[in-house]
Structure formats: C-alpha cells, structure tokens
Amino acid sequence: xxxNCILKSGAYGVTLIMNPTAPIExxxxxxxxxxxxxxxxxxxxxxxxxxxxxxxxTEELEAVxxxxxxxxDVKIDLIAEKNQARDKRTLDMRDRFYRxxxxxxxxxxxxxxxxxxxIRSDASIIVxxxxxxxxxxIASGNIIVTGFLEGYASCxxxxxxxxxxxxxxxxxxSLTIGEHEGExxxxxxxxxxxKNKRTExxxxxxxxDHFIITNLNDEIITNHFAKxxxx
Numbered sequence: 067x068x069x070n071c072i073l074k075s076g077a078y079g080v081t082l083i084m085n086p087t088a089p090i091e092x093x094x095x096x097x098x099x100x101x102x103x104x105x106x107x108x109x110x111x112x113x114x115x116x117x118x119x120x121x122x123x124t125e126e127l128e129a130v131x132x133x134x135x136x137x138x139d140v141k142i143d144l145i146a147e148k149n150q151a152r153d154k155r156t157l158d159m160r161d162r163f164y165r166x167x168x169x170x171x172x173x174x175x176x177x178x179x180x181x182x183x184x185i186r187s188d189a190s191i192i193v194x195x196x197x198x199x200x201x202x203x204i205a206s207g208n209i210i211v212t213g214f215l216e217g218y219a220s221c222x223x224x225x226x227x228x229x230x231x232x233x234x235x236x237x238x239x240s241l242t243i244g245e246h247e248g249e250x251x252x253x254x255x256x257x258x259x260x261k262n263k264r265t266e267x268x269x270x271x272x273x274x275d276h277f278i279i280t281n282l283n284d285e286i287i288t289n290h291f292a293k294x295x296x297x
Contacts, residue, residue: 070096079114091195102137110139243272
C-alpha cells in the first residue's frame with residue numbers, strides 16, 4: 067500500500083483504509099489533509115466510520131476522530147473496527163470530559179518537530195510525532211509527545227511545578243518542569259540512555275523535590291488537563 071490512507075464513501079458513512087506499516091503521525095497527517103480537501107463534499111452531517119487495515123489503540127482512535135472532526139463539519143457517531151461497533155454517543159462522560167478539556171487547553175502539532183524549530187504555547191502542547199534533537203517545545207501547561215522526545219522540553223512555565231511531560235520514548239537529557247531542570251531518573255536495572263531506552267510511553271513528574279517516572283493514568287489527566295495554565 068503506497069498511500070498512508072484511502073477514503074471510500076458509502077451510503078451511510080466512510081471507510082478509512084489505513085497503511086499498516088506507516089508511522090501513525092504520517093497517517094494522521096494524511097487523514098487531516100484528505101478530509102480538509104473534502105470538507106464541502108461531506109458537509110455538515112453525522113457519519114459511521116469504518117476502519118480497516120490497521121489495529122488502533124484507544125489513543126490512536128481518538129486522534130483519528132479528532133483529525134476528521136477538526137477538518138470537517140462531520141461528527142462521527144459510530145466506529146466500526148474489526149467487525150466491532152463502538153457507539154461514540156454512549157462514551158462515558160468522564161472520557162468525553164477528558165477529550166474536551168484536552169481540545170480546549172492544548173496546542174496540537176502534527177509532528178514531527180524538526181531540528182532548529184521552537185514550539186511555544188501558553189497552554190499545553192500535544193505533538194503527534196517525534197521531537198528531534200536540536201528542537202525545543204516550551205509550554206505553560208503539560209507536554210505530550212506520541213513519538214520519541216530527543217529535543218529540549220520545558221513544561222509548566224514559569225512556575226507550575228505540578229505539570230508533566232509524556233513521551234512515547236524519552237531520549238532527551240535536558241528537561242524542565244516549572245522551576246526545576248534536570249535529567250531523567252535512572253531506569254530500573256541500569257542507567258537510562260539511548261542504548262537502554264524504555265519501550266513504553268511514560269510520564270515525567272516532579273514530586274517531593276525530585277523527578278519521577280510513572281505511567282499515564284486517569285488521575286494525571288483529570289488533575290492536569292482540566293487546568294488552564296495561562297490564567
């Protein structure tokens with residue numbers, strides 16, 4: 067499959083055929099472009115979305131929905147994936163609250179952030195891609211990077227010490243949370259560096275006078291994304 071995604075319209079919805087091997091940020095970028103160019107064609111309507119060709123995580127599925135709804139007047143009501151239907155109208159209210167707060171309080175970047183680039187925001191920043199060495203992302207709120215984070219990242223500016231940095235893979239040695247600058251804590255079983263990298267996305271927090279690494283969970287999202295750090 068040469069394209070990252072293919073759209074096929076039906077009587078009641080749209081089928082999205084995804085490249086199973088392309089980086090998810092490339093797929094999302096192409097979804098944004100294709101739906102934006104077809105905005106007038108789709109008009110203002112509710113659709114059933116069928117996804118084939120690729121298995122998506124919950125986070126990736128939400129990113130697909132956002133990519134479509136941000137670039138059109140379409141609302142996705144039902145998602146059909148691997149012969150299973152998910153009714154978007156019956157999503158738990160807590161999950162909808164999380165998603166709405168992230169939309170209002172975050173700047174979304176369809177990555178990657180290249181060497182020499184600086185991204186700033188008075189709110190939070192979400193990068194759908196990598197943050198390369200020699201680049202910078204600076205936010206008053208939280209930072210989420212779906213790919214690897216190798217550049218400089220500073221969240222909670224200037225003094226919000228309770229913010230966090232999430233990365234699919236931490237490679238940076240220069241990170242700041244609020245008033246505190248430092249390095250990642252050691253990985254269990256050895257020192258943390260490129261040759262001993264973590265394999266799952268994790269969150270960097272500053273707690274009790276030191277940096278800690280943990281998993282992203284509901285409590286972190288509720289406590290952090292519900293805040294407007296530019297106030």
